[in-house]
Amino acid sequence: MRLLHTSDWHIGRTLHGTDLLAEQEAVLGGLASVVTAEGVDVVVVAGDVYDRAVPSADATAVLDRVVGRLLATGARVVLTPGNHDSARRLGTFSGLLSAAGLHVRAATPLLDEPVLLADEHGEVAIYGIPYLEPEVARHELGIPAARGHEAVLREAMDRVRADLFLRPGVRSVVLAHAFVGGGVASESERDICVGGVDLVPASVFDEVDYVALGHLHRPQTLSARIRYSGSPLAYSFGEAGQQKQAWLVELDAGGLGEVRAVPLPTPRPLSVLIGTLEDLLADPVHAGAEQHFVSARLTDAVRPADPMRRLQSRFPFCVHLDWTGSVAPSESGSYQERMRGRSALDVAGEFVSHVRGVPASPAERELLARALGAADRAEAAR
Template sequence: MRLLHTSDWHIGRTLHGTDLLAEQEQVLSGLADVVTAERVDAVLVAGDVYDRAVPSADATAVLDRVVGRLLRAGAQVVLTPGNHDSARRLGTFSGLLAAAGLHVRAATAALDEPVLLADEHGEVAVYGLPYLEPEVARHELGLTGGRSHEAVLTAAMDRVRADLFLRPGARSVVLAHAFVGGGMPSDSERDICVGGVDLVPAPVFDGVDYVALGHLHRPQTLSPRLRYSGSPLAYSFGEAGQQKQAWLVELDGAGLSGVRPVPLPTPRPLSVLTGELDELLADPAHAAAEEHFVSARLTDAVRPTDPMRRLQARFAHCVHLEWSGTAAAGDGRSYQERLRGRGDLEIAGEFVDHVRGAAMTRAERELLARALGAADRAEVLR
């Protein structure tokens, strides 16, 4: 049995306001080629299928096309909702979809009812745990105490192990969306901390052959049988240069027999450029970044005029800009201290100086004074 472990598709996510649907569809549709080349029996999606609970029509259309390609390539698909998804919406028509090979495991009450796959060695029971919000899931699971992720996932896994006990000889796989101890987060995940307790110890998942984890966007191995696949695309500049992948999981008659990474393509790489604006615009060393998504950190002593437009003239996909010049640092005073005893012109003038990193000229100050005076007169007339 061959399974392709993926997670955190986040269909509909943007990068600093830039639409990524085309890049997402390109990468996710390419999974169908992996299914064909590697003879994959099932594709697993461990949560955060969409980026928001109410996805756009365009995002749902991308999922429809991607899943259709995977099914036509010969794989079944098992997916679960993550903390970004609406479990109830994602689970709509799940009974009908299962007949076509798409198994949406979104109901907490049914988390111990596996998708049953079969090969020459017998059954493989695939349990999909939807993201379990502790305050909600503890009631659905009948817990009287325990308000942590550890508590609800322990109860869920107890149910899984009880069902597995009734299936002698069956190999087992669990999909779960959680922050498991030993995992390394990125800066693009949404916090799932509840009451200060979000970490789930790895032993909670003991007793199954493989655990396909989702939530953390960096691919990583916590143990041979406990892994994060990571997101298929980089969703923050903190992930620039990171090789995205899926895990190809192989099960033989005895259980887990091997796991190996399957690198995923990068439709448009991410680059972080640091330097003065004129240097970034002229340096030939940045030629490759002209086709990348770019985050620029400007170090000019004075904030340049219209920097984003000028950057995009060379780097068409520059989507983020910050200025870290010497004048950008604060002076240590509180907001109240900076305003005390000052008039409108002085306050507005200091704001302009701070934002630009250079003092206004006399002509600019006179223009600002006239504008403030006109605003005051208009207010009196009202």
């Protein structure tokens, strides 16, 4: 049996306010071609199907089309909610959907009831553990004294192992959404730390043939049988240049067989460009990034005027910029102490000087004085 391990689709996510639905559908819809080419029997999604608990209508439409394409190949789809999803919403109509081949494992009390599939070597039990919020899950699992992710996940896995004990010879796969020891985080994941304890030891998942993890966006191998697939797209500029992938997992007669990476396409790469505004606009070395999502870090000594509009004239998908040029050193004392006794014009001029890195010019101070005078007159007329 062949499984395609994916996670963290985050359908509906934006990049600095820029919609990514088209890019998400391009990558996720393309998974159907991978399924067909590789003879995949089951596609698993280990949490964070959506980016928010209440997804938009456009986001749900993308999921509908993507899953429809996957099911049309003849493969089954098993998915679980992550910390970004609403388990109750995602689990709506799960009983009916299972008849079509889409298995949503979203109910915590039922996490030890597997999806049972068969091949020429016998049965494979796929357990979907939804994201377990410790304060909620400890009551759902009947362990009110438990604290932290490790305690609730250990209880969940004990239940899985107990069910497996009743199924001798059955090969097993577990989907889980957690921060497991040995994993390396990226800047685009939402913190799931509760009470300072979020790390779960890999030993929690002992006695299972394969563990398909979600939550961390970087693909990584914790052991031969415990892996993160990572997100299908880069969701922060810290992931620029990272090759996204899924894991193709083969289960043979003895359990876990070959596991190999399947690279995923990058519809629009991410680039971080550093330099003065004029250099970024003119230097031909940046031509390759003109259709990328761009984060620009401007090194001009003085903050340029209207930099985003000018950058977007060359890089239409520039979505973020920082000005990292020279900034006047901060003065000693608190801000309140430094501003005490100064006029509104002096305070406004100080702000302009701080933002631009150079003192406000006489013309700028005159413009500020006129604006402050107009504000005073409007206040007095109320």
